[in-house]
Amino acid sequence: MNVPELFGSMVFNESAMQEYLPQDTYEALKRTVAEGLPLDLAVANVVAKGMKDWALERGATHYTHWFHPLTSTTAEKHNSFITPVGDGRVVMEFSGSQLVKGESDASSFPSGGLRATFEARGYTAWDPTSYAFVREGTLYIPTAFCSHSGESLDLKTPLLRSMEALSQNARRILSLFGHDSHITTTVGPEQEYFLVDREYYERRKDLTYTGRTLFGAAPPKAQELDDHYYGFIKTRVSSYMRDLNEELWKLGILAKTEHNEVAPGQHELAPIFTTTNLATDHNQLTMEIMRKVAKRHDMACLLHEKPFAGVNGSGKHVNWSMATVDGVNLFAPGSSPAQNAQFLLLLAAVIKAVDTHQDLLRISVASAGNDRRLGQKEAPPAIISMYIGEELEAILEAIVMRKQYNPQCPGELRVGVDALPVFPRDSTDRNRTSPFAFTGDKFEFRMPGSAQAISEPVTVLNTIVADILGRFAEELEQAEDFEAALNDLIRNTIAAHRRILFSGNGYDTSWVKEAEERGLMNLPTTADALPHLTTPKNIALFEKHGIYSKEELFARQEILLENYCKLLRIEASTMVEMAWRDILPAVVGYGRELAETIGAKKAVAPALACGAETALLDEVSTLSDTAHVRLNALQNAIAAGGALETYGSPAAARHFCTVVIPAMDALRETVDRLEVRTGKPWWPYPSYGKLIYLH
Ligand code: ADP
Ligand code: MG
Secondary structure (H helix, E strand, C coil): CCHHHHCCCCECCHHHHHHHCCHHHHHHHHHHHHHCCCCCHHHHHHHHHHHHHHHHHCCCCEEEEEECECCCCCEEEEEECEEECCCCCEEECCCHHHHHEEEEEHHHCCCCCHHHHCCCEEEEEECCCCCCEEECCEEEEEEEEEECCCCECECHHHHHHHHHHHHHHHHHHHHHCCCCCCEEEEEEEEEEEEEEEHHHHHCCHHHHHHCCCCCCCCCCCCCCCCCCCCCCCCHHHHHHHHHHHHHHHHCCCCEEEEEECCCCCEEEEEECCEEHHHHHHHHHHHHHHHHHHHHHCCEEEECCCCCCCCCCCCEEEEEEEEEECCCCECCCCCCCHHHHHHHHHHHHHHHHHHHHCHHHHHHCCCCHHHHCCCCCCCCCCCECCEECCHHHHHHHHHHHHCCCCCCCCCCCCCECCECCCCCCHHHHHCCCCCCEEECCCCEEECCCECCCCCHHHHHHHHHHHHHHHHHHHHHHHCCCCHHHHHHHHHHHHHHHHHHHECCCCCCCHHHHHHHHHCCCCECCCHHHHHHHHHCHHHHHHHHHCCCCCHHHHHHHHHHHHHHHHHHHHHHHHHHHHHHHHHHHHHHHHHHHHHHHHHHHHHHHCCCCCCHHHHHHHHHHHHHHHHHHHHHHHHHHHHHHCCCHHHCCCHHHHHHHHHHHHHHHHHHHHHHHHHHCCCCCCCCCCCCHHHHHCCC
16 A cells, blocks of 8 residues: 555645646635635636546546534535536536535424524535545535525534634734734544444444443453553454555545554544644544444444443544644743743633633533543543643742742743743643643643534634633733733733642542532533523623524524434433333243243152242342333333423423433343343343454
8 A cells, every 4th residue: 555645645635736726726716715715706617627627537426515514424415417418418517606505405404493593495615624525436525504594504614613713813812922823723633432243233223223232231351451452453453444544544534543442342543633624524534434444344333422331431532722824833832931921821811711611611522422421430520620730730820829930940930031941741641531631732622522523622612712812812912011911911810710720530539529619510411511502601702703693502502402302312212122122022031931941840850959940030030020110111201201392402401311311221220130140042132242342
């Protein structure tokens, strides 16, 4: 495999554009992208032609506007390039207007309240900041998806708006330090996943319908021995990884590291970071391709946050930073006083943003699946806090207290006057239990779940940091003595928000209490978190920066609540079906076998010992009765959740959270006990042991 040649070969990237577009068109396109202007139709026509020629050479017959609706997947509708020419033949055509804008029926995608108020029609608009690519005979054009009156109906539009807001506000700060540059945010998402054998996967309704096991007794050995993390990669898995890398590289995705994770059967893939918009598209593609390639290898790729109870779940660490267009990382602590002043100011902004908007960060990772992972001693708790490393924390402390930081640093540490004391870089990455850690020159948000799109957490991060930077800029732009104002601003900000800094063990239960004493928010479940999305603070924030209008925000909230309830209903209904149709019949059959054995033995000789059969029959019968009762209780709980139309409300979410989930867990508890008491030939599903130990 010639990787450099393969890499990006299916992407209409800069070099493809240079080859397939006339020089003036290429330059006009670049200018449009850089300035965020709408594309001139004449230019679009030329771009479309070049793009089509390039795509045809790569076997494309169709094109699609590719978008991210408010579900967890992407959407596409394929159109072929064929155009009849009148004599029974066709030519392959693609116009600028087809490239730039597509009509789309919005009525089948979630739109919250917006659908009622506005027309059902929507449109997709080309996002030229993300590259088009060819996959499986189709030219994919990344687009944003909006209603006809301009409301966003996707994840991309708010993301792009948040990038713009961040750039504008960060630029104001940078200009105070004498620099001028467009600012982008960079993201590197580390994707965790499980691989299971396809045959076993297909034999389990819970996995095929919901992506996680809803029943399943713990195997005698799981991850206790810590022998999987970074362990030897099995041949079957490494051939999967090779195939996956090849697919990803063709699409210009910078798949870089791969290793085994903590749980057996669990792995991780991390790309090299890139600009937010591309990273988001790439992560969506990565997840999709992971699933497809697994199928080719007779496996199933599980992206669910908690596929197995008792075994670590999967997260997606979102590494985030800010950079200038020339790629200068703004969170790299510099060595001169001026660089450090800028670094400390930006750091203070992030600290303030995270503390002020704990609710939004929590909401951005809220899902029924992630609720099963957060706070379970394997992932950060649902409480937001920030870890910046002891050295950096001591430096901030010295600034607040107007003290010297250490003996080498005489006198008071003055921002912008003194150079920042050098601190070892690896000192910042010691605490893996923190939900939000500064790791040397970037932040690592460790709460996102493996299945979710990264656009939501990144949109929130961009917006909250943009907001604080804007406030800082306002204060500093008016200052008469910049240096004094800067010192005061940093000092006051840290003093006011240091409660968010926590370097202890986030997995420890004592932290919950301490966090409460510090006044930090604890929103353990999605049902607790989502109602906060539309508080006056959050409406004002998103409206101020043009990320979501009030209507869009309410619509988002409704969709998120609805998704949560629907997903839980699917899980609960799957359990009900599995229990009625497979599990109870299996256990009844096993009980009959035991009873018949006891009867047969007694017929041979009444004194024959059948203590084991009798005790087993008794236990299985008692457990079956309990399972039956709990099954009925679960059915009633689902029914009490009301009609689907009401699922978008906080009350419905609360019902699913506090009534349906406990009923699910209760049924599972009994069934898992039954599993280990039921003879193997009778049990209808492959065991955990078979699933997590890929052969
Ligand atoms: P780990 O968290 O496993 O120690 P690394 O430190 O190697 O992993 O990096 C994790 C991810 O962070 C990678 O995807 C990497 O590209 C990304 N990353 C590194 N620098 C930045 C940056 N400046 N902005 C965004 N992401 C970054
Ligand atoms: Mg990491």
